[in-house]
Amino acid sequence: MRGFGMRSVNDVGWLEKERPACGPLDAIIRPTIIAPCSSDVHVAHGGSGPRTDRILGHEAVGIVDEVGEHVHRFKPGDLVAVPCVTPNWLSRGVQNFRSFSHDRGPFGSFKLVGQKDGVMAEYFHVNQADPNLAFIPDDVAPEAALMTVDMMSTGFHGVELADIGFGERVVVIGIGPVGLMSIASAALRGASQIIAVGTRPKAIEVAFEYGASTVISYKSGPLDQQVWDLTEGKGAHKVVVAGGDAETFAEAVRMTRPNGVIANVNFLDINDHIAIAPLDWGLGMSDKDIRGSFCPGGGKRIQRLIHMIEYHRIDPTKLITHRFHGFDQIPAAFQLMEDKSPDLIKPVVYID
Numbered sequence: 637m638r639g640f641g642m643r644s645v646n647d648v649g650w651l652e653k654e655r656p657a658c659g660p661l662d663a664i665i666r667p668t669i670i671a672p673c674s675s676d677v678h679v680a681h682g683g684s685g686p687r688t689d690r691i692l693g694h695e696a697v698g699i700v701d702e703v704g705e706h707v708h709r710f711k712p713g714d715l716v717a718v719p720c721v722t723p724n725w726l727s728r729g730v731q732n733f734r735s736f737s738h739d740r741g742p743f744g745s746f747k748l749v750g751q752k753d754g755v756m757a758e759y760f761h762v763n764q765a766d767p768n769l770a771f772i773p774d775d776v777a778p779e780a781a782l783m784t785v786d787m788m789s790t791g792f793h794g795v796e797l798a799d800i801g802f803g804e805r806v807v808v809i810g811i812g813p814v815g816l817m818s819i820a821s822a823a824l825r826g827a828s829q830i831i832a833v834g835t836r837p838k839a840i841e842v843a844f845e846y847g848a849s850t851v852i853s854y855k856s857g858p859l860d861q862q863v864w865d866l867t868e869g870k871g872a873h874k875v876v877v878a879g880g881d882a883e884t885f886a887e888a889v890r891m892t893r894p895n896g897v898i899a900n901v902n903f904l905d906i907n908d909h910i911a912i913a914p915l916d917w918g919l920g921m922s923d924k925d926i927r928g929s930f931c932p933g934g935g936k937r938i939q940r941l942i943h944m945i946e947y948h949r950i951d952p953t954k955l956i957t958h959r960f961h962g963f964d965q966i967p968a969a970f971q972l973m974e975d976k977s978p979d980l981i982k983p984v985v986y987i988d
């Protein structure tokens with residue numbers, strides 16, 4: 637079969653592979669809509685270490701093509717959403733961690749791309765189908781369900797991690813699709829002032845639609861100063877980091893008031909170093925809580941997010957700015973993600 641992936645670091649293209657084999661608990665999926673992610677671009681450039689001959693992509697909805705003999709909930713022909721994180725639920729590791737993301741060591745549950753070929757292929761493999769797949773009801777558009785598997789799951793996780801409560805002042809750094817979903821979920825959680833950070837015009841427009849009070853630019857001076865000004869010297873209760881670099885992270889710590897939380901879901905570069913001046917962290921005693929986490933996995937979480945769409949709590953399709961049609965368009969969508977044009981939030985590819 638054919639798949640789009642990385643031959644080596646900084647070298648992407650079509651790969652020829654064997655169709656994956658289905659284990660007794662597993663499923664083989666034929667993707668019907670996929671979306672490239674900024675993390676795929678990051679991986680393709682070696683941002684998570686060297687990789688060769690690996691099909692990319694971890695965001696897909698599709699049709700179940702085959703199931704293993706011990707799979708009971710799903711059958712060939714079912715339309716499903718596939719979480720980007722699919723833990724091995726038999727591993728002891730998943731019992732230990734808040735987010736089920738690290739079943740066997742760091743990122744252990746990130747199987748697609750992380751440990752095996754991803755979804756930008758004619759077929760792909762999902763471990764443990766029963767706990768890891770989610771149904772897409774008839775009244776939910778498949779492309780909306782596709783937005784749950786990583787963008788909603790990760791953006792919402794920033795808000796879970798920050799534990800945002802009623803009336804809190806929140807900063808969301810980054811208004812890519814992940815940050816936009818953090819804005820939407822911060823609003824659902826009852827945040828008061830939501831200050832968002834980013835510059836791309838289309839994303840700014842959607843940030844306001846999802847509930848941002850103000851959008852500021854990292855190009856207009858230090859973010860912490862801007863936040864202290866906008867909050868009349870009070871600072872943020874909670875900061876969700878969904879963009880920027882190591883310096884941005886230090887700014888996030890500076891803009892947070894004592895007892896606040898800095899919640900990171902952003903991939904920091906493998907070569908970066910975070911420098912936090914002790915005074916900015918209250919000499920280590922200000923109860924500023926720094927958290928960082930990978931989005932939780934499994935089908936139940938994604939099913940709940942799909943129910944939120946079904947009951948009109950959120951419309952994640954505002955994220956989709958570009959729709960491609962045809963398997964052969966995957967490289968074009970990937971390139972768009974790489975180039976980040978001003979009108980881009982999220983591209984999807986319909987494999988018609």
Ligand code: NDP
Pocket residue numbers: 673674675678786790809810811812813814815833834835836839854878879880881884901902903904929930931
């Ligand atoms: P995007 O690249 O689409 O968005 C990044 C945002 O950060 C943009 O709004 C950009 O601004 C902003 N930004 C860029 N530089 C700075 C800076 N110096 N200071 C402040 N803001 C800045 O990314 P995504 O939304 O797709 O993903 C966000 C992050 O989350 C990525 O690192 C991604 O790899 C990671 N991720 C993590 C997952 C997890 O489970 N933890 C899963 C999925 C993604 P501008 O508007 O100017 O472009």
Ligand code: ZN
Pocket residue numbers: 673674675676694720786
């Ligand atoms: Zn992703």
